[in-house]
Amino acid sequence: MFSFLSKNQPETDSxxxxxxxxxxxxxxxxxxxxNGRWAKSRHMPRIAGHxxxxxxxxxxxxxxxxxxxxxLTLYAFSTENWKRPTDExxxxxxxxxxxxxxxxxxxVKNNVRVRVMGYTDQLPEKTQQAxxxxxxxxxxxxxxxxxxxxxxGGRAEIVTGVKxxxxxxxxxxxxxxxxxxxxxxxxxxxxxxxxxxxxxLLIRTSGExxxxxxxxxxxxxxEFVFVKEHWPDFNGDSLxxxxxxxxxxxRRFGGLEPDENQK
Ligand code: FPP
Numbered sequence: 001m002f003s004f005l006s007k008n009q010p011e012t013d014s015x016x017x018x019x020x021x022x023x024x025x026x027x028x029x030x031x032x033x034x035n036g037r038w039a040k041s042r043h044m045p046r047i048a049g050h051x052x053x054x055x056x057x058x059x060x061x062x063x064x065x066x067x068x069x070x071x072l073t074l075y076a077f078s079t080e081n082w083k084r085p086t087d088e089x090x091x092x093x094x095x096x097x098x099x100x101x102x103x104x105x106x107x108v109k110n111n112v113r114v115r116v117m118g119y120t121d122q123l124p125e126k127t128q129q130a131x132x133x134x135x136x137x138x139x140x141x142x143x144x145x146x147x148x149x150x151x152x153g154g155r156a157e158i159v160t161g162v163k164x165x166x167x168x169x170x171x172x173x174x175x176x177x178x179x180x181x182x183x184x185x186x187x188x189x190x191x192x193x194x195x196x197x198x199x200x201l202l203i204r205t206s207g208e209x210x211x212x213x214x215x216x217x218x219x220x221x222x223e224f225v226f227v228k229e230h231w232p233d234f235n236g237d238s239l240x241x242x243x244x245x246x247x248x249x250x251r252r253f254g255g256l257e258p259d260e261n262q263k
Pocket of ligand 1: 057
């Protein structure tokens with residue numbers, strides 16, 4: 001459980017995680033890792049870990065929305081995940097259908113809008129339909145954006161974006177010396193998230209400390225929090241603790257702390 005700190009802070013029990021409501025990360029991105037190990041440790045097949053992982057997606061979506069997060073981006077399937085055994089890939093492709101058919105009414109009730117980024121045209125037809133249905137059903141929601149990265153890869157995204165700019169140069173529509181950060185951000189798959197396109201906080205579960213081709217451009221100034229729990233064990237409290245860790249960080253974006261400028 002979490003509570004927001006207030007000026008007249010009442011006594012909170014030791015179980016409550018206190019958060020500053022004025023410093024909630026607007027965009028949280030999560031690498032949901034450890035489903036396979038979670039299942040293995042219980043002598044269950046890997047897909048049982050993914051199934052439980054889907055339940056965690058529901059819990060964490062609700063917790064993030066209640067916290068006031070604006071965008072929650074979840075790395076659900078990477079461009080490299082096709083290398084997994086066919087049964088596992090098939091199961092992962094079925095998950096969005098199961099998830100959205102069960103969960104869209106709750107998303108609508110909580111004003112959560114679904115978006116998807118990635119090479120979705122390469123997904124099976126049924127998966128594409130489930131995704132498009134959820135986007136359509138939640139299109140009028142104005143609260144948190146639940147952004148799934150599905151068949152997404154950071155390098156591929158940059159390659160695609162650079163090709164678009166190169167084409168504009170070759171067509172004589174763009175002066176190459178005019179290319180800047182903003183222009184590159186605008187050709188990436190996060191462009192439609194506007195001011196929230198870059199994550200403030202990146203979380204990876206399961207104790208691994210690497211980026212695995214996720215949002216390579218967008219995480220330039222993100223805070224990273226690596227947690228030991230496997231994704232199926234992650235919950236609202238785990239999210240609140242990661243946000244609490246984020247709130248203890250001093251983000252300088254390459255500059256100095258305000259008081260250091262005066263020295
Ligand atoms: C990484 O764990 C997890 C994935 C590749 C899949 C993540 C998918 C979900 C959590 C469900 C997504 C739900 C929806 C609604 C799309 P891993 O399998 O690599 O774990 P391991 O490192 O322990 O083997």
